[in-house]
Every structure is written in structure tokens, then in C-alpha cells.
Amino acid sequence: MSLDRRYLGAVLAALTAAASLAACGPTDSGGGTAVAAAPASSTAALEPPAPLPTPTAATASPSTVSAAPSTPARPATTTAPAKTTKAPVSLAGYSATANAQKEIDAALAQAKGDGRRVLLDFGTNECGVCRAVDGLFGKSRIRSTLDASYHVVKIDLANSRTNMAILSRYDHSNGFATPVLIVVDAQNKVVTDTQQTGLPKLTETGFDGFLRQWAK
Numbered sequence: 001m002s003l004d005r006r007y008l009g010a011v012l013a014a015l016t017a018a019a020s021l022a023a024c025g026p027t028d029s030g031g032g033t034a035v036a037a038a039p040a041s042s043t044a045a046l047e048p049p050a051p052l053p054t055p056t057a058a059t060a061s062p063s064t065v066s067a068a069p070s071t072p073a074r075p076a077t078t079t080a081p082a083k084t085t086k087a088p089v090s091l092a093g094y095s096a097t098a099n100a101q102k103e104i105d106a107a108l109a110q111a112k113g114d115g116r117r118v119l120l121d122f123g124t125n126e127c128g129v130c131r132a133v134d135g136l137f138g139k140s141r142i143r144s145t146l147d148a149s150y151h152v153v154k155i156d157l158a159n160s161r162t163n164m165a166i167l168s169r170y171d172h173s174n175g176f177a178t179p180v181l182i183v184v185d186a187q188n189k190v191v192t193d194t195q196q197t198g199l200p201k202l203t204e205t206g207f208d209g210f211l212r213q214w215a216k
Contacts, residue, residue: 091137091146093125094156100163107151111186117216118186119150122167123179124158129199130179136207145208149215150183171195183214 107118123130136142137152146152155163157178170182171193181199183191192214194200200210 091143091152091154092134094123094130094154094158096156096158096160098154098156100153100155100166103153104155104166107153108184108186108188110151115186115216117150117191117214118184118188119146119152119211120170120182120184121152121154121179122157122163122176122182123154124156126158127178129202132202133179133181133207136202136204139204139208141204142208142211145211145215149211185216 104118104120110116111118121133123133125131137146155166157163157167157176167176167180170184170190171180173195176195179194179199181192181194183193185191200206
């Protein structure tokens with residue numbers, strides 16, 4: 001019995017040693033215990049990608065700048081043609097050297113073109129009433145009426161048989177009291193003659209009324 005117990009003990013001891021070796025696993029060539037590498041964690045593949053680096057001033061995309069709309073070129077300004085007006089004639093005094101008939105003919109030609117009438121002013125520079133009429137011609141109101149409705153011809157009667165003959169063709173009187181104002185139309189037909197009707201009132205209102213009365 002004692003032998004059998006010793007034998008069983010030896011067998012148990014051997015089995016225990018063998019079991020211990022099996023639990024430790026195989027050894028590497030150096031005699032140490034081979035340790036299997038731990039598998040890579042699967043969570044690494046699921047991690048979100050690292051954020052992209054913030055672009056620097058050198059790599060940042062350029063700002064979009066809207067170009068200001070170009071201002072259309074203005075069309076060239078065309079200068080309107082100057083309106084032609086009748087040049088005002090001098091109404092102060094009488095010229096002894098003027099060609100009265102030539103000036104009358106020119107005034108009549110203009111009257112045919114624009115429909116105005118012709119005012120013939122016969123007088124002398126020595127005549128006080130003639131100078132009073134000259135003063136009225138200088139009034140802006142009267143000058144405006146003249147420019148709008150008349151062509152004026154001043155005819156000097158002092159020592160001029162030629163100009164006296166011109167007056168006699170319009171008025172057949174034997175004598176004349178200057179000034180004599182005669183209005184004719186474009187056909188040189190007498191419309192009014194102050195030698196026959198008398199002078200109008202020599203005031204701005206009176207004389208302007210006379211001019212407007214016989215204007216076309």
C-alpha cells in the first residue's frame with residue numbers, strides 16, 4: 001500500500017507539471033515566453049479625420065470684388081445754332097452821308113422776308129422835336145416794339161434835295177414840319193403819315209401806342 005501511494009503521488013506530480021507547462025504556452029527560440037501582439041484597435045479606423053489646417057494669408061482664396069459699373073460716356077453736347085436776330089440800327093441823330101434810298105430799299109427787302117413794316121423818320125439834327133423822338137427811341141419799351149415789328153430808316157433832310165425828293169414821293173405837301181414819321185408796308189405802300197395825322201404824344205406810353213397801332 002505504501003508503494004502504491006508513492007507511485008500515485010509521483011504520477012500526480014508528473015501530471016501537475018505537464019499541465020503547468022501546457023498553460024504557459026510555447027516558448028520562443030530564446031527560451032522566453034512568446035507573447036502575441038495585441039490586435040490594432042478597430043476604433044482607430046472610426047476616428048474622424050484631422051481637421052484641415054486653417055489657410056494662411058498666403059494660401060487664403062482671394063476676396064471677390066465686384067467691379068463698379070462703368071459710367072456710360074455722356075453724349076457730346078451739341079451747341080444749338082445761334083438764333084439770328086435783326087441787328088439794331090442806331091436811332092440817335094441823322095447821318096448827312098447816308099444813302100437814304102439804298103437804306104430804304106434794304107429795309108423793304110427785309111420787310112418782305114419777315115413781314116415787318118418800315119418806319120421812315122425824316123428830320124434834322126437841329127430840330128428839337130426830332131431830338132425828343134430820338135430820346136423816345138432809346139426807351140427799352142419802345143425799342144422792344146421797334147425791334148419786334150419794324151425796320152427803321154432815319155433820313156436827314158438838312159440841305160439835302162435828294163432826301164427831300166424822297167419825302168415828296170411819299171407825301172405831296174408843299175411844306176413839312178419835322179419830324180415826319182411815315183410807316184410803309186413791304187410793298188412800299190404808305191400806312192400812316194404824321195404830316196397828315198399829326199405826331200403822337202411824345203411820351204413813352206403815347207409813342208409806343210402809336211407804334212403798336214400801325215404794326216402788322
